[in-house]
Amino acid sequence: MRSTRQSPNLLRLVAFFFLLSGQTSAAAVGVADKLDKGQNLTDGQSLVSSGGGSYTLGFFSPGKSTKRYLGIWFTVSGDTVYWVANRDRPLDDKSGVLLLNDDGSQLVLLDGGSRRTVWSASFLGAASAAVVQLLDSGNLVVRNGRGSGGDAAYLWQSFDQPSDTLLPGMKMGKSLWSGQEWFITAWRSADDPSPGDYRRTLATDGLPELVLWRGGGGGGGATKVYRTGPWNGRFFNGVPEASNYSDKFPLQVTSSAREVTYGYGSVATAGGAPLTRVVVNYTGVVERLVWDASSRAWQRFFQGPRDPCDSYARCGPFGLCDADAAATSFCGCVDGFTAASPSAWALWNTSGGCRRDVALDCAAGGGGSRTTDKFKVVRGVKLPDTHNASVDMGATAAECERRCLGNCSCVAYAAADINGGGCVIWTDDIVDLRYVDRGQDLYLRLAKAEFAETKRSLMILVVPPVAATIAILLIAFVGVQSDGRMVAVKRLKQSALTNKGKKDFAREVAVMAGLHHGSLLRLLAYCNEGNERILVYAYMNNRSLDNHIFGPLTRRTNLHWRRRFDIIQAIAKGVAYLHEGPDGSVIHRDLKLSNILLDDELKPKIADFGTAKLFVADQSGQTLVVSQGYASPEYALRGEMTLKCDVYSFGVVLLETLSGVRNGSMQTLLPQAWRLWEQGNHMDLLDPAMARPASDDAELLYDLERCIHIGLLCVQDMADDRPTMSEIVAMLTSSVGINEWALAHSKINSLENHKIPPHGMACMWSLVPPCLF
Structure with a gap:
């Protein structure tokens, strides 16, 4: 057995690179990207993927542990290990050796002192020319050195045995032919990579959906912690924000006779494909992270569970969770149901759920059923757990309704995908129902009496x-x-x-x-x-945002810089939802600080969108007046109303929020912001009533600079130069993609000489007499 030969100069160069990168716990000397039969890899050596060298295989000690493990990590972030071979059988010292056995049928990790096998991977058929290689994708493979490339040529691959991380090109789910399953399992702690308490799987019964389990590994005592909601053809129904970055990380769900799997890609840009990962950590949180080269840190795109309503079945059977209803423990009952135990609900114990008020009218017989029941639409929700639901992707909506009425056990139905196709029927209690952005419609079966013409009086x-x-x-x-x-x-x-x-x-x-x-x-x-x-x-006790931004000093300073940044992010997400919501593209048409209210936690609530008309993107309309200072040039001059008009208004809102200066009818704020940006003095735009961000708070300074950049992108004269709201959300939550947008020089002008034409009239409101609701 011979050791791998290395160039001394190359070793010094690679060692120096790792030293500069600060990779202390997992630093190793790179040798190449592959290991031939007859070679070995010892502690202190490593394989580095070819191409960009993004991934490194070697030995490491996690956190404060002195144990040694064989793993693969991101070269730019040496403490970010995404795959571990000997998770539950660590080495006590640095004697570990990785090699192919003599007949090429096993990849083996040995304790060099005792020569005992610590970990091994077997594959069918011996290969005298077997090669171990770390690919550009981060996949460690064993292949026949004489064969051609491709997955089919791999004798074994690490992507088939994931640890706690899912990379682009990996998959979760199940092979329906072999029964093999792919899932990720959290580490036990930051210092211990052995399998921990949390596991993420792809549920393959019902509609495909991602599920986080605690204990039991998905069976035998395992508890569901969180589910994403079913796949709707574009994204998982309970994670609509995934559509904001689907152009960069396209989701892929395969449902065939061969397998039911989920994975995602990473789209290359001019700078190459961004490094990204989905990890389930030892605290039971799933995160999607993207490497930001400018800050040399991982930026979080998504976290789940996100809020109390993501807690599985929080509101029990037929309960409906609303993340904005903290005063009622976030839970309520769907129409036609009341709390099963009012005394328990009074103590905020809502897990018992709700009971039906009026029994269904259904009698089976004659090969069908006779019923007077009807359906109530529950709009904008994450669909209930489909574990015991029946799914028919070929059925129409009308057929789905007919089948549900024809089955006395059916309690609800819904379309299987976001375009209204397919059919899901629930015959058991529906659980884990919550409101979500861009949610789907659930058709709840109720007795005819629930649809009586009597109306409830709300005095x-x-x-x-x-x-x-x-x-x-x-x-x-x-x-x-x-x-x-x-x-x-x-x-x-x-x-x-x-x-x-x-x-x-x-x-x-x-x-x-x-x-x-x-x-x-x-x-x-x-x-x-x-x-x-x-x-x-x-009613919002904290009134509107303009009362704080343009108000007394105490109110202005109450909105510190981090809070203002969070408010801007939340507003962007709300407008993006209007533009891409479940019922088409809704243009707000009058977005401004006075139409943004603040709740008790100073979180923004966009108001006055209800009087806006429902438009298909790029359809013109002239029904409402947009307030001066917020009107885009194309609307102010030509009366053209599109989604990009809201983008312009959002840019003004953003710049006003940061500067504390009202744009007003003369619109002097925008040229001033542009001049400061050109001069490199853009931080002078910040509200002078506020203390400047600390010079050592690099993250906050970076976020504020990014905000100003995005604000200027939004208020460019030409609508086509402005990003969409979904692109703005992506840029606000990560720097990925922001540099692809160049500010159009001299295209941010004042509209001081332009008057907004009177296309409509302002709405007038007066006292409300008693009325039935």
Whole structure:
């Protein structure tokens, strides 16, 4: 057996590179990207993938441990190990040796002192010319050196035995032919890579969905912790934010007679494909991370669970979780159901769920069923667990409804994909239902009595308006419900309604009711009786964002820099949801600081989107007036209303939030921001009432500079030069892609000589009489 031959100069160069990279725990001397039969790899040596050298195989000690493991890590981040061979059988010293056995049928890790086998990988058929190679993808493979490339030529590959990380090109799921399963399992701790308590799998019964388990490995006592919701053809139904970066990391779900699997890719740009990983960590959190070369750190794109509603079955059977309803333990019951144990719910123990108020009317017989039941639409939700549901991808919506009514056990149905195709039918209790952005519709089966024409009376005591409430343009009046809850009441005067507007009101409300996002103000109730057109919203005690940004010093300083950055991110996500929501592209048309309210935790809620019309992208319309200072050039000059008008308004909102300066009718803020950016003095744009960010807070300084850059991208004169809102969200949550957008020089101008044409009239509101809701 001979050792691998190495060039002394090459070894010195590689060692120096690792020293500069700060890779202390896993540093090793690189030898090549492959190991031939008859060679070995010892502690202190490594394989480095060819091409960009992004991945390194070698021996390491995790954290504070002195144990030695064979693993693969990212070359730029030596402490980020994504695959470990001997997870539960560590070496006590540095005597480890990796080699192919004599007949080429096994890859073996030996304890060099005792010569005992610590770990091995066997493969069918001996290969006298077997080669071990670390590929550019990060996949460690054994192949026949005489054969051609491709997965089929691999005798063994590490991608088939993942640890806690999923890389591009790997897969999770199950082979329906061999029964082999692919999943990732967390480390036990930061110092111990042995299999821990959490495991992520792809559920292959029902619709494919990713599930996080605690204990038991997915069976025999395992507990579901979190599920993504089913695959809807574009993304997992409960993780709509994945669509924001699907152009960079396209998701891939395969469902065939051969296998049901999930994986993702990484799209190369001018600088190459970005390094990315999905990891389940030992605390039970799944993260998607992307390497940011400029900050030399991992940026998080996604984390799950994200909020209390991601906790599996938090609200029990037929419960519906709302992440914005902390006052009620986030839980409520779907229509036609009430808490199974009101006393338990009063103590915030909602796991018992809800019980049906009126029994279903269904009698089986004659090869079918007779029923008077109907369906109630629950809009904008992550679909319930499909573990015991029946799925038919070939059925239509009409066929799905007919089948459900024909089965007395059916309690709900839904389309299987986001385009309305396929059929999912639930015959057991529905669990783990929650509101999500861009959620799907669930058709809940209820007794006919639940659809009686009687209406519930919601008595609201209306308080006459005061100065504090007039400033919030959305709130015409403050109301108090019979249960003591404060609400905002808005009534449109008949003189401000066109005949078309009166007819469209119900459609507008239906659109609003179907929009559920943490950054949108929730519609609680409405009235459409006779000549009355009334909307009732949740009341926000902290009023609108402009009262803080342009308000007294105490309010301005309360919104510290990190909080302002978080507010900007949340607003961007809300507008992106409107543009790409479940019911088409909704243009806000009047996005401004006074239309953004702050809840008790100072989180933004976008208001006044309900009076906007529903448009297909790039359709023009001239129904509402956009406030001066926020109107895009194409709308101000030509009355053209598109999604990019909202992008422009968002850019103004962003720059106002950072600067504390109102753009106003003269629009002097934008040229000033551009001049400062050109001069390299863009940090002078920041609100002078606030203390400058600390010079050693590199992350905050970087985020604020990135924000200013994005704001200027949004307010460029030409609509085509502006990014979309989904691209803005991606740029705000990571620097990936921001440099692909170049600011168009001299295309950010003042509109001080332009007057907004009177295409419409402002809405007028007055006192609300008692009304049925």
